[in-house]
Amino acid sequence: MVNVFEQEDIMNTLKHMHKWFNDGLINPDAATTDQGPKWCVVSSGQGFPGAEVSWATGRGKDVYAEPFAGPLYSTTSILGSVNAISASSKYKTEALKYLEFVNTDETMRNMFAYGIEGTDFSKNEDGTITRTENCYSPATYSQATYFTLYPVAPNAADQWDKVEEWNETAESSVLLGFNFDRTNVETEIANCSLIMSRYDKELYTGTRDPEEAVPALYEELEKAGLETIREEYQKQIDEWLASK
Structure with missing residues (x-):
């Protein structure tokens, strides 16, 4: 230390x-x-494959990303991705069934994330989707896995495949679990x-x-x-x- x-x-x-x-x-x-400024010329954050496209879309500016370190598994990063069931829950079985369902059923996962096809989003030929204005827009990161989600244009169609590959090559911190x-x-x-x-x-x-x-x-x-x-x-x- x-x-x-x-x-x-x-x-x-x-x-x-x-x-x-x-x-x-x-x-x-x-x-x-x-x-604070309307947007930052230079900033740092937790990146991932395709992050610059998402950031550029949100900021309305071209964004260029340069990896500084990682990918790395740490106790904090793992805890930030955990879905859990409260020990005091009266509905543990039902909660577990829900977690299994939303993490394995592709149609339902995308509905939870993006809403109803034709109303909140439309599919593109390359496998991405385009969202409508004023669409249903929850915090998708808090719901379930990303790896069954349709990528949102202009992200690449293989965005989540690249993220999954990136995760699989990540190193574990020597203090993982501490x-x-x-x-x-x-x-x-x-x-x-x-x-x-x-x-x-x-x-x-x-x-x-x-x-x-x-x-x-x-x-x-x-x-x-x-x-x-x-x-x-x-x-x-x-x-x-x-x-x-």
Whole structure:
């Protein structure tokens, strides 16, 4: 368990952001403004095959994506894709039947996601669909698998095949399955979070020189219990690894 600000690649990124700030490429008020832009010229996020097409459609701008890392399975990413049935549910059997149904029946899966064919969407010859204006539009990611969905034009017809291949080649984090218990260091985490809130925007927007800001930040974090947090993390990781 290490401090990310001691890592060379992180410092290089912060230095690069500071250079962009000094070159006038970053809004000089970026660290203090509470008004977001209509759209971001440069942004980062969790990508996938075909993501740039979806982002471009939503933003009305051409989008170019460059993979930075991954694909990687982590505890967080796995939990974000889990369908579960509450232990207190009175309808566990029915809920399980529903999950099986919506994840295996292609027609019903697409109806849940897109609505009624001919009313909410129309099929294209290449296997994609085109959605109508003001159509039924739920959060499809919260419903069931993507791999039986019709891709939405202008996405490629094999979009979900590519995503499935991408998933199958993903590596697993060495800490996949580990969950940190904050109980013993709640106070230290709260204190360090407060300190980070005074530095993060200026560092991440390039406003402050990381050569000056990071040592000052690190000194405050050390006094607030950063090392105690690191030791607790390392202790729990060691115990978790030993139990596997």
